[in-house]
Amino acid sequence: MGELLLHNAPFLLAGLRATLALAGWSALVGTLLAIPVALLRYLDVPVLGRVCAFYIWFIRGTPLLVVLLLAYFALPALFGYRTTAASAALVGFIVFLAAYAAQDMLTGLQSVPRGLIEGAAALGLTRFQVIRLVVAPLGARIALPALFGQYVRMFKYTSVASALGATELTGSVLLVNGRVFQPLPLLGIAALVYLVVCLAISLAGRWLHQRLAPDFAPATPEG
Amino acid sequence: MGYHFDWAPIWQHRDQIASGLLVTIALSIAGLLGALLIGLVVGTAGASRRRPARVAAVLYVEGVRNVPLLLHIYLWFLGFSALQLPAFLCAAFGLSIYSGAYAAELIRTGLASVPAQQSEAASALGLKRWTTLRFVIYPQALRAIAPSLASLASQLIKDSSLASVVAVGELAYEAGAVDADTFRTFEVYATITLLYLLLVTVSSHLILRLAPPATPGRRHG
Numbered sequence: 001m002g003e004l005l006l007h008n009a010p011f012l013l014a015g016l017r018a019t020l021a022l023a024g025w026s027a028l029v030g031t032l033l034a035i036p037v038a039l040l041r042y043l044d045v046p047v048l049g050r051v052c053a054f055y056i057w058f059i060r061g062t063p064l065l066v067v068l069l070l071a072y073f074a075l076p077a078l079f080g081y082r083t084t085a086a087s088a089a090l091v092g093f094i095v096f097l098a099a100y101a102a103q104d105m106l107t108g109l110q111s112v113p114r115g116l117i118e119g120a121a122a123l124g125l126t127r128f129q130v131i132r133l134v135v136a137p138l139g140a141r142i143a144l145p146a147l148f149g150q151y152v153r154m155f156k157y158t159s160v161a162s163a164l165g166a167t168e169l170t171g172s173v174l175l176v177n178g179r180v181f182q183p184l185p186l187l188g189i190a191a192l193v194y195l196v197v198c199l200a201i202s203l204a205g206r207w208l209h210q211r212l213a214p215d216f217a218p219a220t221p222e223g
Numbered sequence: 224m225g226y227h228f229d230w231a232p233i234w235q236h237r238d239q240i241a242s243g244l245l246v247t248i249a250l251s252i253a254g255l256l257g258a259l260l261i262g263l264v265v266g267t268a269g270a271s272r273r274r275p276a277r278v279a280a281v282l283y284v285e286g287v288r289n290v291p292l293l294l295h296i297y298l299w300f301l302g303f304s305a306l307q308l309p310a311f312l313c314a315a316f317g318l319s320i321y322s323g324a325y326a327a328e329l330i331r332t333g334l335a336s337v338p339a340q341q342s343e344a345a346s347a348l349g350l351k352r353w354t355t356l357r358f359v360i361y362p363q364a365l366r367a368i369a370p371s372l373a374s375l376a377s378q379l380i381k382d383s384s385l386a387s388v389v390a391v392g393e394l395a396y397e398a399g400a401v402d403a404d405t406f407r408t409f410e411v412y413a414t415i416t417l418l419y420l421l422l423v424t425v426s427s428h429l430i431l432r433l434a435p436p437a438t439p440g441r442r443h444g
Contacts (some may be wrong), residue, residue: 061420063381065395070412077408078226152289159291163388170293183301191290191298198289 001185008176015172016193022090022168023155030097030154031147037098038105039131052102059099064157068092072164089161093154100150108143109135141213148205152198159194169193232405233414240411243397244418250314250393251380251426257319258379262326267356269331280327288324293385295321300389314386322379329371333364369434376430377423384419394418 005012037052059067072088083091112135120130162171173190177183233240269280287295296317299308308316337360345355365372387396398415402408 058420061377061381061423062416063384063395063419065384065387066412066416066419069395069398070416073402074409074412080225156289156291159293160385162293163385170291170297174297177301183297183304187294187298187302191294194291194294195286195289199285 004180004182004185005189008180011176012169012172012189015167015169018086018166018172019155019158019168019170020197022086022093022158022161022166023151025090026093026097026158027151027154030094031101033094033098034101034105037102038109041102041106042109042135043131056099056103056106059096060103064092064096064160065163067096068160068164071095085161085164085166089158089164089166093158093161096157097150097154100153101147104143104146104150105139107146108141109139111142112138141209144209144213145205148201148208151205152201155198155201156194226409228410229407230410232407233401233410236401236405236411239397239401240394240414240418243392243394243415244422246311246391246397247380247383247393247422250311250318250383250386250391251376253315254318254322254379254383255376257315258322258326258375261319261323262330265323265327266330266334269327270334280331284324284327287320288328290321292317292321292382293388296385296389310386310389310391313389314383314391318379318383318386322375322382325375325378326372329368329375330364333368334360336367337363365434369431372434373427373430377427380423380426381419 040052071092120134159170268276299313345359384395
């Protein structure tokens, strides 16, 4: 076990780094992408709001693996470009996460009490100011636990990139296993790493939620 | 765009795609039944008054759901390869154990949402512990969590696509096979995407219809 780790540590650590980068970038870009999508849906902007609704419905009804396969095989075939497993996975994850994050943000925005919005309007705030100063900050706080739930899910789901042949943590473990065939210790190590990082993300989410929104009920993340 | 669409090869391989769809449905049903069974046991333990039972439930839920489903499937396929389990079973076990953790959390919150007076009233009427659970507590808990169970089921259907990594001939796996046969890459993946969308939409409607009504005594549909 020790020898197994010692000999393969650099390779497995590179896999872990790739996993962290994949999850980190998709969480960051996906969240940024989700903000306009959620707002367009919330404001029910003609045409664009509908497009966003379709996007959310489409992604949420399609398995992640299929989204990745579309990004890796189907779209390059359709539009005639070349891509790599790692970049197709990144694009797939961003598009995937943004849909779920947008839905969570939308739910957050929609649960801001009507009375607050009417009160703000009565005070003479413009529609844009109401969104910027009242609805968005409150909605974001309400959506925070659900968003961190998505980050945890995202982190676990990065393992699916190995099905495209990307050498993130799971992919590296499978490659090492193909050489040494010691599946139990290798899978055990990977499981432990995923477990620790997922719990860390959950804790960070709970901490942030308590800091930003102490008045709301404590977070119960849906991992 | 310059892509020449040709759907005829997809239609010629319809049997293969249909068999993939059937395996996806079978795998989802097997996974859902296993998940509900595990969820019922672990969720009941989680809502128990006994502390050891609650601790065991938390350990199961957190230990299982923070590890990727893919690793759960590989654990049965590679880790316990000495058992020589068929790939379908490995995937079904992985799906059941993983989704079972989510089902357990749902059932635990469902049980907690039933007011304590319900079981007090039941015991005042002389009902035994098991009878109370079976006829008073579980039905009400189930009603409370029916919508969440529907989304658990559609999540499970989507997750069943990961069985393709251990060569279970479900929809995603057959799509790869048809693609390799025909090179109609876009057409075949577009087809299975539509099939998954259809499957997820239909099954969540079905579960919500089958579930007991939200208000007791009133049946819809």
